[in-house]
Amino acid sequence: MRNLRVSADRIAADIDALAAITDPGRPWTRRAFSPRFDEGRVWIADAFRRAGLSVETDASGNLIGTRAGTVPGAGTIMLGSHSDTVPDGGRFDGVAGVVVALEVARMLAERGIALRHDLAVVDFLAEEVSVFGVSCIGSRGMAGVRPVEWLTREHEGRTLEQAVRDVGGDPTTVAPRTDVRAFLELHIEQGTVLEGSGTDLGLVTAIAGIERIEVVLTGQAGHAGTTPMDRRADALVAAAGLVTDIDAEAGARASRGHFTATVGEFSIEPGAANVIPNRARLLIDARSADRAAMEDFVTWVETRAGRLPEGISGAVRLVSDNYPTRTDAGLLTRLAAAADRVGATHRPMVSGAGHDTAFMARIAPAAMVFVPSRDGRSHCAEEFTENDSIALGAEVLAETVLALDAGE
Structure with missing residues (x-):
């Protein structure tokens, strides 16, 4: 010492x-x-x-x-x-x-x-x-x-x-x-x-500045045993793809400077084993010391939430916005x-x-x-x-x- x-x-x-x-x-x-x-x-x-x-x-x-x-x-x-x-x-x-x-x-x-x-x-x-x-x-x-x-x-x-x-x-x-x-x-x-x-x-x-971004995906509920796989609008499946893409996008941005994005809250409805989910909500915690990079990421989320499988709609809301x-x-x-x-x-x-x-x-x-x-x-x-x-x-x-x- x-x-x-x-x-x-x-x-x-x-x-x-x-x-x-x-x-x-x-x-x-x-x-x-x-x-x-x-x-x-x-x-x-x-x-x-x-x-x-x-x-x-x-x-x-x-x-x-x-x-x-x-x-x-x-x-x-x-x-x-x-x-x-x-x-x-x-x-x-x-x-x-x-x-x-x-x-x-x-x-x-x-x-x-x-x-x-x-x-x-x-x-x-x-x-x-x-x-x-x-x-x-x-x-x-x-x-x-x-x-x-x-x-x-x-x-x-x-x-x-x-x-x-x-x-x-x-x-x-x-x-x-x-x-x-x-x-x-x-x-x-x-x-x-x-x-x-x-x-x-x-x-x-x-x-780092911290953004909290809520994304809600809406599909169509249906019977899990009788709705054909090619006729579904499963909000959870769409959300799973979105979460995977968020992780990949954050990883790519992290290679250019400090950047993280985490889906820390996730819920589906109606939440029954035999019902196709018709709603998925996720909350993204994104952090960066670069304000321009953060604003670009928010735009990316909005764009990505607009590219969803047929029958699924997405809504994006900025819950909180703290500058670096x-x-x-x-x-x-x-x-x-x-x-x-x-x-x-x-x-x-x-x-x-x-x-x-x-x-x-x-x-x-x-x-x-x-x-x-x-x-x-x-x-x-x-x-x-x-x-x-x-x-x-x-x-x-x-x-x-x-x-x-x-x-x-």
Whole structure:
């Protein structure tokens, strides 16, 4: 292990402590707006205070620890991620980024290093898809782009507005934060690129845009035993061909740059063994860092859904449309220089997953650092990242913070 200023032992202990706060029998589950999440927030707030940070919950429900700089009005360098998890799979996803941000603040304090800028450590509220069916609630709020209509969403009799209040926020006063001069987030890769190439760190150049495209194919129901094979309008057979073509098309596009397409939802009607399906619905999750490539793919889906067997009709609907986000080139240059000084190998990468950084990039220069994931596993109990990898990423973030503060 390299000679680091950050403490790998403290990082490991913090991750272990948060992992212990989980729903009974469900490692690792600490969903936003749940009692376990609230318990985790208490632990994090206490850790912030022990590190000498002033603690607050902002209007959007984000938990923030701040270390004041020596130059009033110089602005804020912000580090962070999220502590909420998906069900059964959040030991490192998000948590590593919060803990690393905290460790950077601790290292600076114990070495007596004063910054001109304020340093803020943030645990964003509900980065994962929440019980209200929406994600990145806290970072959208900090960026001033959280839809106001979201506040009326309900889960078990509680609105999102009340849930944000319950964690200490004030959802009626959300406005974009204007003092952030730079935002950095460390995250586990959730893929196999770094591990497979033996690279220490990934420097994220873009966060993929995500399209959700619904396709409904309509045919004709009929008796499974009496309708001749050459007289059928089987919606499922037509849908099966479409799914196969979607996979092949996405594979071809992936050879030209990061691109994925997944049929993650699929249903047929009427759903009886002895009835020919007359309706098939599929939902495509498509992701790309290239907006033009994504728009072209949507056109391809519409065209392909118009080329169906006789008796089958298709309807295409864009369910959601999220643009890709480019990270800040200047910050990436600084991160690369910091990695070189620390002796960490690195490579540019595209993130196929969404992150809070995508919304912070709307109000400040923002960038991400990835650390390797074992076997690319994530959002599952087997998710694992070596602690030495996380500590190395923390050292690079610390080095970058010092360079940013000095104006280098």
